[in-house]
Amino acid sequence: MRSRSSRRSVRRTRVAGRPPGQGRAPRRSTCPYLFRGLINCGLCGRHMVGNLNHGRLYYRCKASRDFVRQHEVAHPPMLYLREDAITDPVDRFRRQELNGRTLAANLRALADAHHRAELAAYRANDETGRLRQTITDCDAKIGRYRAALDAGGDPALIASWIREASTVRVTAEAALRVSEAPPQRLNDDQIAAIVDGLGSLLTVLRGADPRDKAELYSRIGLRMTYKPGPKTLKAEIVSTDLGRVLNVCPRGDLNPHAR
16 A cells, blocks of 8 residues: 555656646657548547557547537447548549549539529629719719819819829729629639549549548548448538639538448
């Protein structure tokens, strides 16, 4: 009993005596997880973290009793997903949905949906009427100022009024030119350019080093959700790196299912 008490005392002394800011540095994993930060738990919504177990790469979600009780979720204490069980299905998803005709069709559908959304926002925030009225008001002011000048008003003072009104008018005209240009939909040439560019990226992806492959998966906007009940993995591409239309998720049925 005396020996155990002594050891506990030594451990407490070492921790308390460590200068502030000089604790143990956080460990950095050297394992090339392909999907680090890209998989969410379908039960609690949190990111699943990489975990090396018996030489295999896993993704893990840990939930304490307090967490389960606080958030009222049905969650096991520890949830695991093996990386090698999902690598091939994710690669098939990538090949099927990000190649050739399928990708072009998805991009056209996305471009249409994105354009409709932008057009609705443009119309809701249309300021062309206000800007045209500002220009009309400025013209009227300048006309009155010139009439006052012709009637013998102070030239220096009236000139400053005219400059001020002219500046407001020029600013309103510039804003009107922008406001009068509605958002444009991606055309077929732009879609073809995105398809070609992404095709080159996917060619690199096939033979990439695992760490580079992981970075590319992140860049193309791969996001996945693991549902342990049916043992399925829902995957989608959501990325601004592929063009602005890819901010919208393609379709709900574009997801691979890994068992």
